[in-house]
Amino acid sequence: MALLPIPGARAADEAMPAAHVVPLRALASPQLPNAPARELWAGVHLPTSVPATTLQRLALRAEAYTPRVSLEPPDGLLLEVKGSLHLFAGAAGLRLAVTDECRRLGMPSIVALAPTPRAALALARAGRSHAVLEMSALTGALAPLPLAALRWPEDILGRLARSGVRTIGAALRLPRSGFARRFGAAQLATLDALTGRIPELRDAFRVPLRFRRRRELTCELENHTAILAALAPLCAELGTFLRARQCGVLELECRLGHRHSPPTRCLMRLAAPATDAHRLAELLGERLAALTLPEPVRDCELRSEALVLHRPDCLHLWQPGEHGGGLLSSEASGLIERLRARLGDEAIYGLMLREGHRPEAAWGKTAPPSISAGSRTPPGHEPLRSHRRPLWLLPSPQPLPVEDGLPRRRGPLLLIGEPERIETGWWDGGEIARDYYTATDRGGVRLWVFREREAPHGWFLHGVFG
């Protein structure tokens, strides 16, 4: 059905005197002022800073009041309560219930109600626990609030304050086009969302999904193979669970219960979200083989950490390594996990540069290289360092025997070229003062040696050129 303009309404609109329209309506809602609000939002502001997990716990509890809960980190929470007002004795009752909920978690809170989420939050953040139920009352309630309640960037607030605009009402009175040009389109959009001129779409809070299944065994098991077989149905169940939700796990814990001892725990951290039950079972097998069990196992349990959304790899036309074929993240993460399962979590790492003149402080270990599939931008050429550095560094300098003031290592060492002086680190206790030389030994191997500047002027081997 097409909506046709109603001639009467249009005439009334045009007949409205221009002077009436200019100041307040310049930014105010195009909705009819008397129309009933379609939504009612409760904005919860927590004046004391809370960790993200506490906010999530509060959001979980807030789901008792409405199915539409939205987080506003770091200290805000929004509930759409239009449908559930009558269940909690109206706006006052609901506000009381939400405040009580926060108090039970040990947090003071300010709760305000308004027809738009942004307005509810602004009221709460300004410390006004008003309940604005009608669209018509909204602009009036917002007008006296300080602009700081909108959490705009400091420089914009400063510029507005210098031009005498300190309240939301004053900002709403400014002409739209000039406002967008001078203070940014994002700020105008906030004002529009505030007054309901444009609807604001909010992401709903979703309870993080976890997998948890336990299985009692009919007899006590000691054999690792038998335990793995007993875990197989749980793994299969986990696979189905993940496939149905298109999710993967990053952390999986396996608990094996005993008669007397505390349960044996086996934690697996995966390099990339895993969805394949077979692969998980294989990794679990690797881990279990390394475990020593204090007692036979009576029951087993699989628990996952919060699930993460899984995006399957695109398959390439080319095999990896063929012309045009790149790295597949499944292969890379599989490799990392196999190595970690057998050799320990520290088995594989990447290398990174650090700012520092001391050779030992110029590099560091980091996480294994990213396993993101597809192309990347190759790095630009590093600025060529003027100093020679060996390809291998000893974990710590190794003292060399000295004869006639010159170092020896399987015979006398031949020093080549000018020394390079490294003298730094006095500020953090790792002070060094060394003259580094390149030296060759009898076999033609080139070494990086240094002589300490301090007495007793010892010679040390610090690197090999490769």
Add this chain to the structure above:
Amino acid sequence: MDGAPKLARLLEHPAIWRGRSAARLEVLPSGFAALDERLPGGGWPRSGLIEILIARFGSGELYLLLPALAALTRATEARWCVWVAPPLMPFAPALATAGLALDRIAVVGGARPLWAFEQVLGSGACDAALAWARQPKPRELRRLQLAAERGRTMGVLFRPRSAARETSPAVLRLALTPLASGVRVTLLKGRGSDRGTIELVWPPGAPGRLQV
């Protein structure tokens, strides 16, 4: 007259098999023209096991590989370059200076280097992998060679000079002797290449070159 192009076209026929081009290897230029000339296919083989025999650690074996590794890690579709159980710590600033992209390098430490090397080679996640081994058994070498071909990885295994007398399934075997500002490369085995010795001199400004 125009016999040569015709002959070349005739030899392109898939039914004709010639010893020298037997492998039709996919190769990677080594960065040293003199070496490329002598290597089968004109460079390092992209997949398969390469054995480099050295009398002592630090004989210039890494400088020989650095140009190729730099090219591999800097490619847009680069896979990883993994160092398995290196005897000392690879020094990141020197690698970066030589042109290697550090975000594609991983180091695997710890026990069981041969098992880890086989996993790395066969995973398909790596362009190149380097490993240091004392005395691998012939059976293990065979497994490594198969894994490298499966994963299309250039696997480089550094072994002592004494291993030259043993047989090996590797695609390419070289022995190195350090020289004053270069290295002497002895080709021990290569598919379709002749044996011989090449003396390489590090180009001026190359990281392997000594500044005297």
